Amino acid sequence: MDNALSLAGVSKRFGDFNAVSDLSFEVKRGAICGFLGPNGAGKTTSVRMMLGLSEATAGRIEVLGRAPGKALERIGFMPEERGLYRKMTAIDVIVFLAGLKGVKASVARQRGKAMLEAQGLGPFMNKQIRALSKGMSQKVQLISCLVHEPELVILDEPFSGLDPVNQQGLEAVIRDLAKRGTTVLFSTHVMQHAERLCEQVVLLAKGRKVFEGTLKEARAAAPRSLDLEGALNAADLLALPGIATAADMGEAGEGAHLWQCHLQKGHAAHEALKEAFLRGLDVRRFEAKEPSLHDAFIVLTGGEHE
Amino acid sequence: MNKTFLIARREYLAFVRTVGFWLSLFTLPLIIGCSIFIPILMRHSAPVETVAVLDLSGDHIAGAVADAIRAHAPKPGIFDDGGLELAPLPAGVSVDMTVAEAEAKIPAIIASGQVASIIVATDSGDKLHFRIWSADGHKGRVGNAIEWDLHGLQYYKLARLNGVDHGLAHDMREARADIVSLTPASAAPKTDGLAAGMRDKAGQYIGIAISYLTWIAIFSSSMILLGSVIEEKASKVLEVLLASASAETLLIGKVLGVAAVLLTVWGLWGLTAFALGSYGFSAMPPEKVHEIMVALSGVISVGHIALLLAYFIGGYLMFGVFFAAVGAFCETQKDAQAIVGPMTMIMMIPMLTMQVAFTSPDLPALQYMSWFPLFTPFLMPLRLAQPLPWYEVAGTLAGMGVVALIMVAVGRRAFRAGALTGGKLTWGTLLRVATQKAPD
Numbered sequence: 001m002d003n004a005l006s007l008a009g010v011s012k013r014f015g016d017f018n019a020v021s022d023l024s025f026e027v028k029r030g031a032i033c034g035f036l037g038p039n040g041a042g043k044t045t046s047v048r049m050m051l052g053l054s055e056a057t058a059g060r061i062e063v064l065g066r067a068p069g070k071a072l073e074r075i076g077f078m079p080e081e082r083g084l085y086r087k088m089t090a091i092d093v094i095v096f097l098a099g100l101k102g103v104k105a106s107v108a109r110q111r112g113k114a115m116l117e118a119q120g121l122g123p124f125m126n127k128q129i130r131a132l133s134k135g136m137s138q139k140v141q142l143i144s145c146l147v148h149e150p151e152l153v154i155l156d157e158p159f160s161g162l163d164p165v166n167q168q169g170l171e172a173v174i175r176d177l178a179k180r181g182t183t184v185l186f187s188t189h190v191m192q193h194a195e196r197l198c199e200q201v202v203l204l205a206k207g208r209k210v211f212e213g214t215l216k217e218a219r220a221a222a223p224r225s226l227d228l229e230g231a232l233n234a235a236d237l238l239a240l241p242g243i244a245t246a247a248d249m250g251e252a253g254e255g256a257h258l259w260q261c262h263l264q265k266g267h268a269a270h271e272a273l274k275e276a277f278l279r280g281l282d283v284r285r286f287e288a289k290e291p292s293l294h295d296a297f298i299v300l301t302g303g304e305h306e
Numbered sequence: 307m308n309k310t311f312l313i314a315r316r317e318y319l320a321f322v323r324t325v326g327f328w329l330s331l332f333t334l335p336l337i338i339g340c341s342i343f344i345p346i347l348m349r350h351s352a353p354v355e356t357v358a359v360l361d362l363s364g365d366h367i368a369g370a371v372a373d374a375i376r377a378h379a380p381k382p383g384i385f386d387d388g389g390l391e392l393a394p395l396p397a398g399v400s401v402d403m404t405v406a407e408a409e410a411k412i413p414a415i416i417a418s419g420q421v422a423s424i425i426v427a428t429d430s431g432d433k434l435h436f437r438i439w440s441a442d443g444h445k446g447r448v449g450n451a452i453e454w455d456l457h458g459l460q461y462y463k464l465a466r467l468n469g470v471d472h473g474l475a476h477d478m479r480e481a482r483a484d485i486v487s488l489t490p491a492s493a494a495p496k497t498d499g500l501a502a503g504m505r506d507k508a509g510q511y512i513g514i515a516i517s518y519l520t521w522i523a524i525f526s527s528s529m530i531l532l533g534s535v536i537e538e539k540a541s542k543v544l545e546v547l548l549a550s551a552s553a554e555t556l557l558i559g560k561v562l563g564v565a566a567v568l569l570t571v572w573g574l575w576g577l578t579a580f581a582l583g584s585y586g587f588s589a590m591p592p593e594k595v596h597e598i599m600v601a602l603s604g605v606i607s608v609g610h611i612a613l614l615l616a617y618f619i620g621g622y623l624m625f626g627v628f629f630a631a632v633g634a635f636c637e638t639q640k641d642a643q644a645i646v647g648p649m650t651m652i653m654m655i656p657m658l659t660m661q662v663a664f665t666s667p668d669l670p671a672l673q674y675m676s677w678f679p680l681f682t683p684f685l686m687p688l689r690l691a692q693p694l695p696w697y698e699v700a701g702t703l704a705g706m707g708v709v710a711l712i713m714v715a716v717g718r719r720a721f722r723a724g725a726l727t728g729g730k731l732t733w734g735t736l737l738r739v740a741t742q743k744a745p746d
Contacts, residue, residue, distance in 0.1 A: 051549050053726055069552070077549040083542025087320070099312045100550035144546075 003062070004029045004152045004183035005050065010059030012045050012207075019045045020207045023059070027185055027200065029151075032178045034194030035187040037204030038301060043187040044080055046204070047156050050185075051077055064152055073102045076150035080157040080187075082141050086130040090116060090140045093129060094147050101148035108147055115143045119169075135166050142173065153177060155186040159193050171197055191294040201293070205301040215293060222291035222299045223262040226269045228276070229285040230256050240275050242267025256284055309551045310559045317534060317563025322570060331571055334522070335578060352388035354380050355440075357448055358395050358421045360408055363429035367459055371425060371436075374455035390451055396420040405437075412439045423448045432467060434460050508601040513691030514664055516614060521657055521684050523572075524621045525650075527564050528629040532642060534560060535633030535721075544634065544725035553722040557714070561626050613699065614687055620706040621683025625653065627710075627717035634724030635735065644732060656684035663688050677702055679709035 005027040012020040020042040027033040037043050048054040050061060052069020064071040084093050091112050098108030116125045119139045129137055138161065145153065155174075159167050174184050174197055188194060194201055194215075201218055203211040211218055223244060228237065229252045237246040242263050249258040263269060269288035276283050321327050357375050361368035372392050380389035395401075397420075398411045405428055412424055422444055426437040436456050438449050458479060465475035538544045547556055587595045628649065636642040656675065663672055667688060676685035682702045690699075716739075723739045 048726065053545070053548050053722070072550055075549070077546070079542070079545045079549070081542040081545065083538075083544070083546050085316075085320075085538075085543055086541055096312065096316055097546065097550065100309050100547070102308070141546075 002028055004031075004064055005033075005185060006060075006062040007046075007050075008060045010046070010049060010056045010061055012042070012049060012054065013057045018207050020049070020056075020204075023204070023207075023209050025202045025209060025212045027183060029183050030178060030181045031200055032174060032184045032186075032198050034198035034201040035185055035204070036189065036191065036194055036201055036297065037187070038189055041189075041204040041301075042207040043204055044156055045207075047077075047154055047185075047187060050154065051075065073148065074151045076145040076148065076153040078141055078145045078153075078155045078158055080160070082138055082161075084129045084137060084141060084144070087128055089126050089128055090121065090132065090136075091125040093140060094144050097144040098147045101150075103148045111147050111149075112143060115147060116140075119143065134161060135163060138162060138166070142170065146173075146177070150182065152183045152185070155184070157188055158186050159188060159190060167193070191292070191297050195293045203297065203300050210300045211296075218293055218296045218300070219291045220296075222296040223265065224269060224291055225289045225295075226261045226263060226272060227285075227287040227289065228259045228261060228283055230282040232257060232259055232281060232283070234259075236279070236281055237261055240272040240279075242269075242272050256282075309555050310562065313547075313551065313556060313559025314563035314566060317560050318566045318570075320534070321530070321564075321567045327567075331574060332578075335575060353422075354388045354391045355423060355444065355447055355451075356391050356393040356421045357423045357425060358393045360395060360399055360424055360426045361401055362403070362405055362408065363427045363434060365429050365434075365463070367427055367429075367434065370459055371427060371452075371456070374452040377455070378451045390448065393421045396424075399424070409437070409439070416441050432464070434463060509691035510664070510667060512602075512606065513667065513688040514660060516687040517656075517660065517663075517684055520614075520618050520621065520687055521653070523568055523618065524625050524683065525653060527568050527622060528625045530564050530567065531560060531626050532629040532633040532646065533639070534564070535630050536636050536639060536642065539634055539725065540637040548722065548725055553718050553725075557627060557630060557718055557721055560630060561623070564626065565622065610690060613690060613703075616703060617683045617686050617706070620703070620710045623710040624680065624683070624706070624713045625649075627713050631717040631720035631724060632736075634721045636724075645736065652680055653684075656681045659685070660688075667692060673698075677705060679706045682706040 003026045005025075007026070008024050010020060010023040011018065023042075023046060035043055035046070045054065049056045050063055050068055051072070052067070056068075061068050064074050085096075088096070091109065094112035094116075095105050095108040098112065099105060103111075113122075113125060116122055121136060121139060124132060124136060129140065132140065142158070145155075158170055158174075162170060171193065174186065177184055186193075186197075198215060200214060201211070202209060203218070211221060226243075227249075234246045234248070237243055237259055243261045244264045245262045247260045249260050252258045261272070263272070269286075273283070273286060273288075359368045359371045359375070361371070375390045375392045378390040380391065396415050398415050399408045403411075405426060408426060412426070415421065416424065416439060423438060423440040425448065426439065428435045428437070434456070440446075440448060461479055462472065462475055465478075466472065470478075535544075538547070544556075551559075587598075629646065632642050632645045659672060659675065662669065663685070666672075672685060672689070675681050676689055679702075683706060686699075686702055716736075720736060720739045
């Protein structure tokens with residue numbers, strides 16, 4: 001079996017509200033999949049259905065070849081709202097949660113200590129959670145979710161609340177997991193993380209999947225853009241081949257303006273540039289831009305991104 | 307099973323490792339002990355009341371009043387108050403004074419501290435009058451102590467005036483009919499030599515005590531479960547736990563963990579009671595110890611204990627699981643009040659019947675109430691003190707068992723739903739969750 005995760009036609013309704021509608025996608029074993037979408041898109045609801053915490057109204061879900069909730073020992077999960085027992089020590093929390101995943105206490109203690117050391121939390125392992133900083137607690141939470149060496153790791157908004165240094169550290173952990181063959185699915189509404197980590201992305205908006213594919217495919221869904229600076233006007237720019245839109249971004253000095261143009265699908269920036277020079281337009285500077293995942297996200301979600 | 311044990315162990319350790327647990331452990335026995343011993347010590351600390359008698363009756367009753375005072379002399383027992391002590395008539399008053407003259411002097415005499423009380427006895431012909439003067443704050447003490455002795459003097463006076471022989475009058479005053487209350491059980495031949503009253507009442511006393519203990523145990527453990535789940539909900543641990551263990555496992559683990567806390571409390575209370583009991587028995591006459599032991603062994607059998615446990619477990623499951631499920635919806639105790647308040651009122655109802663139940667444990671109303679499953683665990687231990695038909699025991703157990711199973715099924719669903727949702731908790735929310743289909 002190649003898929004760690006498989007959803008087919010999954011829906012979830014709360015009364016009259018469709019939280020998730022007809023969601024289908026698969027995640028191959030060992031892949032890092034970004035589960036993207038704006039707030040309220042249905043990511044957390046979908047994750048809960050994958051874990052068996054919430055039952056799908058319709059559709060079929062398979063997690064590691066089994067029904068949701070039937071392979072919990074092989075899954076690591078970090079919820080969006082972090083939670084640990086505040087009066088337990090860091091190492092005791094890790095050992096307790098590992099125990100619930102079927103790991104012997106002695107093994108969990110050994111692994112937990114090593115992981116805490118690796119994260120720079122060695123001196124804090126016997127401190128109560130309430131004595132740790134928020135960043136430290138989040139690291140303990142992450143270790144708790146990985147200490148039983150799961151085959152599939154599901155992280156719900158793992159980067160929220162982390163400072164840039166810790167975000168970078170978490171990215172390294174995710175890459176390391178994938179290197180060792182662990183499948184990682186993480187939900188986020190911050191595209192930069194997905195851009196740096198994922199081979200596969202699934203985009204959700206208003207409970208529906210609006211895209212599934214590689215990063216390259218996602219970017220292709222957004223138009224390329226061409227920035228032009230000079231004494232130009234919209235009519236001249238829109239007359240160039242392949243230019244779909246032209247927006248005046250403001251003055252750029254010495255009578256020049258910065259124009260941001262989006263290209264039509266299938267057209268390259270050099271075609272428009274060549275024609276502009278042939279027509280003698282006052283182009284003083286230009287920059288052809290590949291679309292980012294963020295651009296793709298905006299287009300695919302209909303501009304819902306915060 | 308291993309997960310259940312882990313959750314139960316964590317729950318248990320989370321409580322018994324706190325200083326508050328050990329402090330609260332001895333709070334109840336301490337309160338009970340204080341409520342018994344403090345009034346006794348206070349009574350015991352009452353000073354001896356010195357009483358003088360001023361006999362202005364002309365009927366020479368000072369001797370009889372003095373006898374009554376002597377009969378209430380201080381005793382060394384711990385359950386006795388200070389008692390009375392006969393004092394000589396203080397200077398300043400004498401038997402040749404009128405009542406008005408004497409009473410004009412008495413306030414100053416009492417204020418001087420020569421004597422705490424003075425009884426002024428007069429006679430109006432067919433009636434004796436006793437005016438008892440006491441220091442401020444002592445009013446009523448002497449009167450309460452010798453009231454019936456003084457009434458007796460009036461009784462004998464009336465007898466004498468009507469020509470009744472004093473001996474006959476005494477016999478009439480002391481005469482009592484022989485009244486014996488019997489039941490088939492108490493009338494049956496006994497070989498234990500136990501006093502009939504103790505044999506009949508021991509079961510009733512123990513039944514009441516066990517009913518109270520059952521109520522306290524179920525109520526306090528339900529509150530512990532509620533608080534524990536609220537804490538987990540507030541600290542967002544519940545969702546993490548549900549991703550590792552089923553709602554049933556969590557619920558059962560928590561219920562077992564709190565039950566273990568209860569067992570610890572009971573064990574320590576039992577040890578304390580055993581130690582105190584052993585100390586108390588060592589100071590008692592052997593025949594009294596034997597009487598108590600026979601009474602206890604006659605009332606508490608293995609079967610009885612098994613039934614008490616069954617009723618406790620049923621009650622614990624009904625209320626404990628319910629409160630745990632409520633806790634899953636709440637992040638503060640205040641959030642839970644809308645549900646917990648009315649449920650606590652329901653739990654209180656059987657306790658309100660205890661006073662009546664103590665004197666009449668076989669009232670039909672009590673019988674009907676004990677069939678209501680939410681009251682069963684509290685009222686049946688009381689009723690078990692008397693012989694009950696088997697169908698009553700089986701029927702109440704079955705009714706309670708069915709409700710407990712429904713509570714567990716609904717509680718499981720509500721627990722999972724509550725753990726994953728926020729918002730205000732209402733009875734409507736609970737009912738909605740209860741009627742929804744549960745995920746596998």
